[in-house]
Amino acid sequence: MADEATRTAFLEIQASMIDLTGKLKQVQTQMRNKEGDRKRAYLTLEELRPLPPHTNTYKSIEREFLLEPKTVLEGEQEQKLKDSEATIASLQEKALN
Template identity: 35%
Template sequence: MALNEQALGKIVHDLQSKLQEATRMVASVQAQIQAREREKRLSELTKTELGALQPSTSTYKSVGKMFVQEPLPVLTGELSTRVKDMEKELEALDKKRIYWERNKTEAQGNLQELIRQLQQGQK
């Protein structure tokens, strides 16, 4: 019986660590998604504001602690590219989130099933 209890304890420990890792990864991916969405919104807003300017307007791009003059079409092109990149990253992060949520749900279900079986075995 002691061997069975040790094996059972190892299974419970493995399921708990799998659940903790999945929970941690879901939170991490959600934080990354929020950061990318914020960056995407900022780029879209900046692009909208720059769209209201005359094409001949002098515009500057921040590079570290300095500003470099950039033509308006180049700057708006960079912002468009950044928005597209953020959309691709968001799609990839969403797939990651779904994967980790599925792992989390599976680990919870396995742990609950094990506990239910243990409770039924004690009766």
């Protein structure tokens, strides 16, 4: 009787561990993806900043290119950077809990 209860408890703990390991891997993958997004936004901003203020820049939208002022592209990249950092912080919090 005691052996059966121990076995059942062990199987429940094992199933829980497998589930948590899967969730952790998923969060780690999401963090890696967001870190890549953050890095791209940062590097793009670093390339845009030295340009004169009224420079027109090209924005890639799938297979098309759109000509926009530098300020619009900078704003979008800054927002992507902030969003990525917030998401990474949220995922780190989620991974710790």
